[in-house]
Amino acid sequence: MDLPEIEERIMSWRATPTSFVGRRQEVADVRRMLQRRRLVSVTGIAGVGKTRVAIRAAQLMRRAFTDGIEYVELSGHTDPASLEQVIAQALYVQGDLTAHLSRRSQLLVLDTCEHLADACSGLVRSLLRAAPGLHVLATSRQALRVPGGQAVIVRPLAVPGGESAPADVARVESVSLLLDRIAAVDPGFELTERNAAAVAEVCRRLEGIPLAIELVAVHARQLPVDELLTRMDAFGPPSGLSTMQAVIAWSHELCSPEERLLWERLTVFAGSFERAGGEAVCSGGALAAARVYPALAALVEKSIVTEERDERRTAYRMPDSVREFAAARLEGTGEQERLRTRHREHYYAVAEAFGAEGLSDDWAGETGAEGLGGDWAGEISAEGAGGATGAGRDRAEGVVRVRADWANLRAALESFAADPVTRERGLRMGLRLGHLCAFGGPARYGRRYLERLLPITSCPDSVRLHALLHVAQLAAGGGDLDGARKALDEAEAPAARVGARCGCHLAKARGTVSLCEGDLAAAELHLTESINGRPPDGGAHLVNATVTRTGPHVVNATVTRTGRHVINATVELGVTLMLAGRTGEADEVLTRARALCGQAGDGATTAWTELALALVRRAAGRYAEADTLATAALRAQVALHITFGRALCVEVLGRLAADQGRPARAVRLLSAVQRLWGYEMNPLLGAPILAAERDPDQRELRETLGQDYGKAVAEGRAMSAEEAIAEALSPGGTPPVAVVPFWAPLTPREADVAELVADGLTNRLIAQRLLVARRTVDSHMENIFxxxxxSGRSQVAAWVMGRRQREDG
Structure with missing residues (x-):
């Protein structure tokens, strides 16, 4: 779940810059039906505006669902068998989707279900049965077949009848939309007595279909409405086509040859794509790479392609009906296979650039990239791979960026898997995405993909060994220890053939599995061997790093061995020592691991390390330090959109509140945290000590609070996941006080709002905290920007952090 704004999670790419026109009745119908039924299908013909109606209704109902609204776009997914995985990935749920939703009061918006109608119907039926607080809003050209479901049909906008006066014509919904879209390209346009009849006729010809109106309106910049009508007459609808298809064909005719070619080639993308991807995949032949962006910009202006912007990326997407038209034109041309090849090679390069830093010297030559070959090879490189993680960039940021390309990455993986000749390449690509699987959400898919390919793929022993070890670690993280041991057993044979140079990786995997099994002695042995490159000697845990000390704390560490396994093994060794009760040694090792993470630019692992350190400092009675570390870990995960470990962060902060004499805050957090555990693959992984103390803690807190205990429990249980995180990030449960002189040019109230933004609160939660209306907070945010x-909340948060450092200094 992305934070801090619920709206950002709902809208995603659908937050287009154009205004919402009309549809009041349809939106009201959807809202009314959702109050009565748990499944509502928004149906209608292509281009009629089903998605806009659904999202508008969802936005207006967000306060009705304690756990918010989740949006899943399905047009880029074609495999019915993987539907549950796709939804879980979109919701960032690493555990069981049904179990996660069963405890939540939530609206799930499933967009574009028609090509997966049977699979969607079956899954929604089972989810609604298991999750009494779940409501589903689906958009589809046909209603989902689920007992008790209700359909709301979105029909074309009303078109002019006998109206003739400009004011009367303007009030017709289809005309209102046309005028709004014309104003976007020609601000000086006015509806007059002279052009009112032509405007009305255009809307009648387009039958009130919103997408058709938008496609035609963009041409008003070059052509008066009268001439638009004449051109439409001259072109005429091709025989057998619907009005929507005819308008798309007409738009195609008005494009330049380069724009038409790009339009057709863009159909190879699954979901959204970035400019670099469009240039790398779609250039060639009659379309030079330098001409891709001008053609793309022209398609955006013509509403053929929509532009999506957020704080991290600018991406593009085509409406489904527009994509279908272009895909049909490609059939039989021989271009489709070449485009698929180019597409998968580009996203192989994205995965390669993302995963390159994770390989050590002894693996790079075996699992790295080879020449791409073919006539596409020279034009695809890591440099053009969509800005994937590079040297000096935080890998957690890379996870967020690459995760946004997941639909295309998955399509590339499946393309490699479908061809026996390229399956080894698919294995290599899957391995390069290992860090994404661990921290970005698709852990189950990553494991199943490797397990599917391993038995049917010929590959070097080093690649097979690496894949089996990755399967073992993903299985262990997901709680499947039998599956993890099976993968380790299978890894023995290729490991023996590869030789000692990869022994540290096998030792790391053994250590991880032993840790998850609770065999701490074996975990310590294997992890130390992985770090040192040999079995432990005399209790030395990290001999291949140069460490500078000041007092008891490690303040600098320089890795002399490369490979992310050293960092991960060091973190897990620290956790192992902590669980064994050797807190002094654990603190030393984890402090060292934190320094290694900083050198490697790995924010996700840093957050996990700080959380483990928080547990160690808590065990040592250093509660204030532990609170600071756990808060930093949670804040990093929120800022970087990483879900792994958030529940444990809130749980630890709840225990620390109890330790520091704040029982009401402790009970609220410990009661609220249950909503967050559904995101984890293995609840309380790495912290069984917390599970052991749960009941005694609750008894003590109940005795301390007396009659107020039940109130605190109710308050915590009523919190959404976002509210629980916001509560955990608020020091002592009270809003921070701004020091105004440091905050110019903001007013004191704007400074209050900015502080709460930095603490991860949504506008709604800020309004509740400051006891003001939500629209007041919205206004303050606009003033702050x-x-x-x-342009984004993350910039405000960074600015606040800088001011806080100045104050502390």
Whole structure:
């Protein structure tokens, strides 16, 4: 679940810059039906605006669902068998989807279900049965077949009848939409007595279909409405086509040859794509790479392609009906296979650039990339791979960025898997995405993909060994220890053939599995061997790093061995020592691991390390330090959109509140945290000590609070996941106080709002905290953006952090 804004999770790429026109009745119908039924299908013909109606209704109902609204776009997915995985990935649920949703009051929006109608119907039926607080809003050209479901049909907008006066014509919904879209390209346009009849006729010809109206309106910049009508007459609808298809064909005719070619080639993308991907995949032949972006910009202007912007990326997407038209034109041309090949090679390069830093010297030559070959090879490189993680960039940021390309990455993986000749390449690509699987969400898919390919793929022993070890670690993280041991057993044979140079990786996997099994002695042995490159000697845990000390704490560490397994093994060794009760040694090792993470630029692992350190400091009675570390870990996960470990962060902060004499806050957090555990693959992984103390803690807190205990429990249970995180990030449960002189040019109230943004609160939660209306907070945010010249909340948070450092200094 992305934070801090619920709206950002709902809208995603659908937050287009165009306004919402009309549809009041349809939106009201959807909202009314959702109050009565748990499944509502929004149906209608292509281009009629089903998605806009559904999202508008969802936005207006967000306060009705304690756990918010989740949006899943399905148009880029074609495999019915993987539907549950796709939804779990979109919701960032690493555990069981049904179990996760069963405890939540939530609206799930499933967009574009028609090509997966049977699979969607079956899954929704089972989810609704298991999750009494779940409501589903689906958009589809046909209603989902689920008992008790209700359909709301979105029909074309009303078209002019006998109206003739401009004011009367303008009030017709289809005309209102046409005028709104014309104003976007020609602000000086006015509806007059002279052009009112032509405007009305255009809307009648387009039958009130919103997408058709938008496609035609963009041409008003070059052509008066009268001439638009004449051109439509001259072109005429091709025989057998619907109005929507005819308008798309007409739009195609008005495009330049380069724009038409790009339009057709863009159909190879699954979901959204970035400019670099479009240039790498779609250039060639009659379309030079330098001409891709101008053609793409022209397609955006013509509403053929929509532009999606957020704080991290600008991406593009085609409406389904527009994509279908272009895909049909490609059939039989021989271009489709070449495009698929180019597409999968580009996303192989994305995966390669993302995963390159994770390989050590003894693996790089075996599992790295080879020449791409073919006539596409010279034009695809890591440099053009969509800006994947590079040297000096935080890998957690890379996870967020690459995760946004998941639909295309998955399509590339499946393309490699479908061809026996390229399956080895698919294995290599899957391995390069290992860090994404661990921290970005698709852990189950990553494991199953490797397990599917391993028995049917010929590959070097080093690649097979690496894949089996990755399967073992993903299985262990998911709680399947039998599956993890099976993968380790299978790894013995290729490991013996590869030789000693990869022994540290096998030792790391053994250590991980032993840790998850609770065999701490074996875990310590294997992890130390992995770090040192040999079995432990005399209790030395890290001999291949140069460490500079000041007092008892490690302040600098320089890795002399390369490979992410050293960092991960060091973190897990620290956790092992902590669980064994050797807190002094654990603190030393984890402090060293934290320094290694900083050198490697790995924010996700840093957050996990800080959380483990928080547990160690808590065990040592250093509660204030533990609170600071756990808060930093949670704040990093929220800022970087990483879900792994958030529940444990909130749980630890709840225990620390009890330790520090804040029982009401402790009970609220410990009661609220249950909503977050559904995101984890293995609850309380790495912290069984917390599970052991749960009941005694609750008894003590109940005795301390007396009659107020039940109130605190109810307050915690009523919190959404976002509210639980916001509560955990608020020091002592009270809003921070701004020091105004440091916050110019913001007013004191704007400074209060900015502080709460930095603490991860949504606008709604800020309004509740400050006891003001939500629209007041929205207004403050607009003022903050304007005064500081910012466009996103993360920039505001970074600015606040800088001010806090100045104050501390």
């Amino acid at each position: 304007a005064k500081l010249g910012f």
